[in-house]
Every structure is written in structure tokens, then in C-alpha cells.
Amino acid sequence: MAEKKTTKAANNVAEDVELKDxxxxxxxxxxxxxxxxxxxxxxxxxxxxxxxxxxxxFTLVGEQEKELPEDPSDQLISRIKSGFIVKA
Structure with a gap:
């Protein structure tokens, strides 16, 4: 379900953006x-x-559940954003 989030663009104008889960x-x-x-x-x-x-x-295999590392990489965050990795 998408949720709206207000962001500020570079010119400080508020803009509504719909986010996926x-x-x-x-x-x-x-x-x-x-x-x-x-x-x-x-x-x-x-x-x-x-x-x-x-x-x-950091490794995830099969049904394994883990906490994220203290400093998640950009690649790991992008995997979460794409839905490849989800909340357990």
C-alpha cells in the first residue's frame, strides 16, 4: 500500500511523493x-x-532472518527498497 510522504525539493518547495511499502x-x-x-x-x-x-x-540465505549491520551499504538499502529483502 502506498503512503504519501512530503519532501522538500532543492528549491524548498514541498512535494507529495507516494511511497511503496x-x-x-x-x-x-x-x-x-x-x-x-x-x-x-x-x-x-x-x-x-x-x-x-x-x-x-552480511549474508542472507533461504529462510534466514537477520538484523541489518550498523552501517548498511547503499546496495543493501536498494535491495530493501526494491522488495528483494523485506521485514521479517
């Missing part, structure tokens, strides 16, 4: 990262357990 989750992860280096405490898993995701210091 996966985009909202990715934004929450980014905001939590900006506020605290302790991580979100939320567990994440793969949307399709037949796939896997691996990067230095």
Missing part, C-alpha cells in the same frame, strides 16, 4: 541509521527464500 521500509532504515548507530533492531529476510544475498559482513 518497500520504499517506506528502506527510508525507515536510512532514517534509523542517521539517528542511531545501534541498528534498527528489526529483523529482515529474503522475499524469495530460493534466492540469496551476500556482501562483506
Amino acid at each position: 518497500s520504499e517506506k521500509t528502506a527510508l525507515e532504515v536510512q532514517e534509523a541509521e542517521a539517528q542511531s548507530k545501534e541498528g534498527s533492531g528489526q529483523k529482515f529476510k529474503l522475499a524469495d527464500p530460493k534466492t540469496s544475498y551476500q556482501e562483506k559482513g
